Amino acid sequence: MIIKRERSPLAIILLAVLLVVIACVSLTFGQIDVPVGKALAVIGAQLNLPGFTGVDYSREQLAVIWYIRLPRMLVGVLVGAALGISGAVMQGIFSNPLADPGLIGISSGAATGAVLSIALGAASGSMFAMPAFAFCGSICAVCLTVFLAMRN
Known part of the structure; x- marks a missing residue:
């Protein structure tokens, strides 16, 4: 017997916002502390987003955020998503919620x-x-x- 649950759009939006917030916070903590504003400035400047051209940051902050923490965070999010999707697919294929x-x-x-x-x-x-x-x-x-x- 398969139980169908209603998915609340509010819960999905809340979880997506929580993921973005935690991802932004994860960029700031480490051996070298970088403020959230500087981390967002590095990302915005590297992506050539308007409004981030005049913000200054150090080369060290650029290297830490753009070349170390951001790739690691993106890979972590993508691997987590892939594992979740593969688990859901496996449970669907075998029609077993414990698969x-x-x-x-x-x-x-x-x-x-x-x-x-x-x-x-x-x-x-x-x-x-x-x-x-x-x-x-x-x-x-x-x-x-x-x-x-x-x-x-």
Whole structure:
């Protein structure tokens, strides 16, 4: 039995605003503290947005925000979104709200593929061998799980 819930647009907007606020705050904390205004000025100036041309900031602040913290924050947001989407897709495909990589066997298949690449010595030849073997192992585990589930 699948329970459908109403999605409140207000909750989604609130979460999106919270994500932006937390992302802006995360740009300011670290070994070198940068005020929020300076961080936004660096981003605005680098994107050539109007209104950010006269704001001055140091080269150190530019390097810390533009080359270190902003890429790290963007990758974190994108990876989190990708993991959320992949989890939702997995739960939808298997029609199971508890489906996760450990339960379906994806994690075990990936571990088996990685161990196989180490045992065969392929991992020492290329840095892409172990991830490729792990990916193939996870695909084989999913195929086996789906095959066994569809058999009856």
